Amino acid sequence: MSTTTPEETTETPEATIAAARERIDALDDRIIGLVQERMAVSAVVQQTRIASGGRRVSLNREMEILARYRDALGRPGTALAMTLLELCRGRI
Numbered sequence: 001m002s003t004t005t006p007e008e009t010t011e012t013p014e015a016t017i018a019a020a021r022e023r024i025d026a027l028d029d030r031i032i033g034l035v036q037e038r039m040a041v042s043a044v045v046q047q048t049r050i051a052s053g054g055r056r057v058s059l060n061r062e063m064e065i066l067a068r069y070r071d072a073l074g075r076p077g078t079a080l081a082m083t084l085l086e087l088c089r090g091r092i
Ligand SMILES: O=C(O)C(=O)C[C@]1(C(=O)O)C=C[C@@H](O)C=C1
Pocket: 042, 045, 046, 056, 057, 058, 059, 061, 062, 065, 084, 085, 088, 089
């Protein structure tokens, strides 16, 4: 990651924005890949629990996950965790 600021370079604002957007796009690609990986791992947990007589959903575990995201990211973190959980186990 570059640590130079626009003031330290002769880059135009347009070039700085374009370069930063490329990094954002690359980060978003990685985030989407991680979400898809999370969905696959979550499916293994859910299928294993169902196959052994349990329920698809574990509310205690979801409370832990919500708290973790809230502690790290504040209130929007809770919303993000809820969206991730919906992607991973569907709507409840
Ligand atoms: O950890 C589990 O027990 C899971 O089933 C995974 C997971 C998740 O995606 O994080 C999905 C559904 C459950 O309600 C809780 C958590």
